[in-house]
Amino acid sequence: MIKPNILSAVGNTPLVELTKLYPDLHFRLFGKIEALNPGGSMKDRAAISMLERAVAAGRIDDDTVIIESSSGNMGIGLAQACSYLGLRLICVVDAKTTTQNLNILRAYGSEISLVADPDPATGELLPARLNRVRALLSTIENSYWPNQYANESNPLAHHGTVQEILTDLDDNLDYLFCATSTCGTLRGCAEYLRDRGLGTKVIAVDAIGSVIFGGRKAARLIPGHGSGIVPQLYVPNLADRFVRVSDLDCVIGCRRLVKREAILAGGSAGGVVSALARVKGDIPAGATCVMIFPDRGERYLDTIYDDEWVAEHFGDVSHLWESVEEENRECVMAI
Ligand SMILES: Cc1ncc(COP(=O)(O)O)c(C=O)c1O
Numbered sequence: 001m002i003k004p005n006i007l008s009a010v011g012n013t014p015l016v017e018l019t020k021l022y023p024d025l026h027f028r029l030f031g032k033i034e035a036l037n038p039g040g041s042m043k044d045r046a047a048i049s050m051l052e053r054a055v056a057a058g059r060i061d062d063d064t065v066i067i068e069s070s071s072g073n074m075g076i077g078l079a080q081a082c083s084y085l086g087l088r089l090i091c092v093v094d095a096k097t098t099t100q101n102l103n104i105l106r107a108y109g110s111e112i113s114l115v116a117d118p119d120p121a122t123g124e125l126l127p128a129r130l131n132r133v134r135a136l137l138s139t140i141e142n143s144y145w146p147n148q149y150a151n152e153s154n155p156l157a158h159h160g161t162v163q164e165i166l167t168d169l170d171d172n173l174d175y176l177f178c179a180t181s182t183c184g185t186l187r188g189c190a191e192y193l194r195d196r197g198l199g200t201k202v203i204a205v206d207a208i209g210s211v212i213f214g215g216r217k218a219a220r221l222i223p224g225h226g227s228g229i230v231p232q233l234y235v236p237n238l239a240d241r242f243v244r245v246s247d248l249d250c251v252i253g254c255r256r257l258v259k260r261e262a263i264l265a266g267g268s269a270g271g272v273v274s275a276l277a278r279v280k281g282d283i284p285a286g287a288t289c290v291m292i293f294p295d296r297g298e299r300y301l302d303t304i305y306d307d308e309w310v311a312e313h314f315g316d317v318s319h320l321w322e323s324v325e326e327e328n329r330e331c332v333m334a335i
Contacts, residue, residue, distance in 0.1 A: 007084055010037050010044040011160050015168045015290065020260045021273065022280065027174075027287040029276070031257075032165060034294050035265060039080040040073070041295035042161065043148075046184050047077030049157035050146040051085065065090060065143040067136050069129040071097035072223055073295050074148050079108035090140075092132045094125040096223075100299060126228055149182050150232035158188025165290050166198075174287040177203045177276060179225040179268035179294055180212055180242075183233045189292075190238040204239035205268070205275040208246050221247040221313060222304070224295065225268035241279070248314050249274035254297065254304045255321035264297030267304055 003009045013036045018029045034042035054060045066082055068075065071093040082089040089110045093102065097114075105112060113136065119127035137143050148154050166173060176193070178186045186204050193200045207226030209218030217228050245253075253270030257263045272291045283289060303309050310317065 005084060006038050007048055007081060010039075010048055012164060013037060015165060016261075016263070018261050021256060022277065025280065026285040027280075027283050027289055030165075030169075030288070030290045031261075031263060031265075031269075032161070032290055032292045033263065033265075034161075034292060035296040037077075039077045040299070041077065041266070042158075042185060042292065043073035043077035043295075044080065045077075045157040045160060046148060046154040047074060047081045047146075049153040050148070050151050051078070051081050051087075053153040053156075054144060054146065060087070060144055061142070062086065063142055064088075065140050067092065067133055067140070067143050067145050068148065069093075069126075069133050070148065071101055072299075075110070076101065076104055076108070078146065079105050079110040082110065083108045090136060092129050092136070094129055096125065098223075098299070098302070100302075124228065148184065149227075149229070152233075154182055154184035155188035155191065155233060158185050159192045161185065161292065162189040162192050166196075169288060169290075171198060172288050173198065173200045173290060175201050175203060175283060175289040177205055177272045177289070177291040178239075179272055179292070180204050180206045180210075181225050181227050182231045183212065183235075183238070185292060185294070186238050187233055187235065201240040202238065203275065203279065204242040205272045206242055206244050207250075207271065208244045210244075213242050213244075215244070222250050222267035222271075222300075224266055225271060243275040243278055245271035245274050248317065248320075251304050251310055251314065251317070252320045253277075254300070255318075257293075258297065258305075259321060263293065264305075265293045266295035266297055266300055268295070269293035270304065 014033050015030050018031055037044040066087055066089045068078055069092040075091045090113050091105050091110050092113045094115045115128045115132050118125050180186050190202045206212050207220050209220045210226030211217050212227050220226055250267040250270040253273030257273050
């Protein structure tokens with residue numbers, strides 16, 4: 001299939017049936033492999049959507065400087081799109097950004113603005129990054145902040161994600177599992193499904209220590225899903241149910257996924273796999289379930305897929321994915 005350019009290769013990711021992950025299942029289970037977007041994650045979709053709509057609205061021209069706070073998948077998605085479109089991108093990152101992601105951003109030609117110290121008022125890095133974005137916007141003429149936490153083009157991009165799933169399944173979708181951070185994926189998919197009146201149940205999967213659905217903020221090891229602020233895109237009652245997963249749940253889910261299905265996926269996909277283990281007893285026989293797997297496992301080789309890193313943080317836990325008896329282990333906490 002010939003594509004006119006790399007950006008048009010974003011989307012249309014495969015839906016893969018998972019028959020080995022949990023062998024005793026009484027329903028059909030699929031994974032939507034967003035790692036197969038050219039930039040390696042589902043954020044490619046939102047990055048293009050935000051830029052395209054800003055161009056159409058006359059907000060971006062050839063000389064506009066794009067400024068965004070992201071050390072991960074959105075930064076990489078924007079770096080890919082800006083590189084192709086010939087736009088200058090400044091990515092505001094902090095000291096926690098992995099060397100691999102910094103190298104990917106630089107390889108696409110993105111400039112890096114590093115925030116070394118937390119915001120003095122709150123002690124947090126996120127407000128310090130947002131302050132840096134505002135400072136850059138006020139000093140750089142013709143600059144534009146896509147702001148993935150508030151930009152409606154972010155959820156709109158995921159109408160495409162769920163449309164692809166529905167097309168592949170002839171509209172037979174009973175359960176959809178989505179990891180959450182900006183709520184772009186959750187909102188885009190849930191609103192589209194609700195408007196279509198298909199009755200699909202949407203399960204949001206969030207990190208313990210994230211505040212999106214309430215609760216207390218706590219330190220988290222695995223980047224990607226979860227948020228220390230309630231995103232502006234969040235609206236109540238998007239999900240029929242939500243499940244919170246721990247860092248260890250993400251590790252267990254990822255290791256199971258690669259061991260049993262040969263799918264090397266990122267941390268939030270592991271969280272979704274563990275969330276499914278938690279709720280699978282409540283899913284009726286014959287149902288069709290899809291889990292969205294947001295990104296590539298290669299970005300987690302030094303953490304989730306590194307035995308020493310896992311042992312250092314969680315002790316000797318390999319039996320949790322090696323043994324099928326552990327299959328019904330519940331998430332550390334679920335609501
Ligand atoms: C790996 C990963 N999983 C899940 C999410 C959550 O997606 P969303 O921001 O659409 O809620 C993100 C967002 O950055 C992510 O990078």
